[in-house]
Amino acid sequence: MSFGGGAGKKKDKRKMMAANTAAMARVLRETKPIPNMIFAIEQYEKFLIHLTKKSKVNLMQYMKLSTARDFRINAATLDAALQEQEAEEIQDLADDQSNITVDENQENREPKKKKRKR
Numbered sequence: 001m002s003f004g005g006g007a008g009k010k011k012d013k014r015k016m017m018a019a020n021t022a023a024m025a026r027v028l029r030e031t032k033p034i035p036n037m038i039f040a041i042e043q044y045e046k047f048l049i050h051l052t053k054k055s056k057v058n059l060m061q062y063m064k065l066s067t068a069r070d071f072r073i074n075a076a077t078l079d080a081a082l083q084e085q086e087a088e089e090i091q092d093l094a095d096d097q098s099n100i101t102v103d104e105n106q107e108n109r110e111p112k113k114k115k116r117k118r
Contacts (some may be wrong), residue, residue: 070110 045066050058 045060045063048059048063
């Protein structure tokens, strides 16, 4: 029997933990400049569009348009959609309640008598 394996396992565990922390730090370091780069690209496109309108020359000819990330929520449209959704839910609940009362009435009746075989 050998009891010396415990120290080796702890070293392996420490190495794995160090490797994991190093990998996480590398990922954070590599992804940190991405938002700034996206902002710079969007600003560049905005200025190109502005210059295109002023000069009447298509400067965006060889540019791939990026996704628009700037938007505003229209409160009136949102309220109307929410009210419509609530109205549908209330209607569904009312329909469910009417179905339940019909089912209860059917349960209160006596079952139909079975026909005898001859």
